[in-house]
Amino acid sequence: MPKHGKKFMDALKKVDRTVAYDPAEALALVKDMATAKFDETVEVAVKLGVDPRHADQQVRGAVVLPHGTGKTRTVLVFAKGEKAKEAEEAGADFVGAEDMVAKIQQEGWLGFDVAIATPDMMGMVGRLGRILGPRGLMPNPKTGTVTFDIAQAVREVKAGKIEYRVDKAGIIHAPIGKVSFDTTKLVENLRTLIEQLIRVKPAAAKGQYIKGVTVCSTMGPGVKVNYTKITA
Template sequence: MMKRGKKYVEAAKLYDKTQQYDVAEAVGIVKKTSTAKFDETVEAHIRLGVDGRHADQQIRGAVVLPHGTGKKVRVLVFAKGDKVDEALAAGADYAGGEELVPKIQNDGWFEFDVVVATPDMMGVVGRLGRVLGPKGLMPNPKAGTVTMDVTKAVNDIKAGKIEYRLDKANIVHVPVGKVSFTEEQLTDNVNTLIAAITKAKPASAKGQYYRSFTLASTMGPGVKLNVAKLV
């Protein structure tokens, strides 16, 4: 068993770990139990009753959180010609084409958090699959990051769009804001995420969809939501 710090132990005493809470209550507890000296990220960990090994039960998509994530997101856009200028005008941090490949592949340049590409650039981006894939940076049509509408893609990402997808254990891990957000802002963000994940439920998913839903700050204890109320 990992030894917990004194602050963590004190924080964990502030609520009943066996209880399941509604969203607003859980958010209040997460804010109260955050003790780090930095502005911690609030994360959602959602275990779903699906089997991601089956193509028809894959859950993947994106949602714009109404209050953003509190994190400055750096966007790289792969595009050609006018689309490069359009991407930069929309607020992309970097935009370009083939010339970026060696920079990423050989120089190990990763000064970006999200990659967007126009469809005609996917051949080029595909050559970076081995380096971008493991970092979860490959553009994907389902997440809205392969598109000709680079302005919308960049605007959405800058506004607080997050991607969600199942990991190998059928759990979705996503940031939903910062501890410094108000309870209302965090509650709004969590409810927006729940609506998106509920809508993404595959028709072939059987039984209970939400198996568990935990909210936690980076260093704080996990607070369980009442999953019966989520569906």
């Protein structure tokens, strides 16, 4: 069992682990318990009633949070010609084709947070699967990062688009902002994510779909949220 520091244990005393708090109350508590010297990320864990071992119960996609995540994300776009120009005008940090593929393959360069590609580039980008795949950087149509609407894709990432994917335990982990955010903005970001997860509920998922929601800061303890009130 990992040992927690004094600050963590002191913060833990403020939480009733048997109670599921109202969203605003839970997030205000998370903010109050954040004691690190940096602006901690506020994270959410959503337990879903799905069996990820079955392909028809996978939950994966992306959503634009109304208030962003508080983090500036570096975007690489694989595109040529007019689409490359569109990417640059939309604010992409790096744009290229064969040159970028070679830079990643030969130099091991990974100076970006999100990779976007036009569909015609995927034959070339596919060679990077072993490098980008394990790091979650491979462009994917399910998350909107393989598209001809390059400008829109870049703008969404810059505006606060996050990707989500259910893990082997049936849990979605995602950032919803920083502790410096107003509680209201954190609640709205949380609501947007939960509503999106409800929209993409697999038809094969039976019984209770959302089984639990917990929020925490990077260094703080988790706080249970009454998820029935998130979308109320």
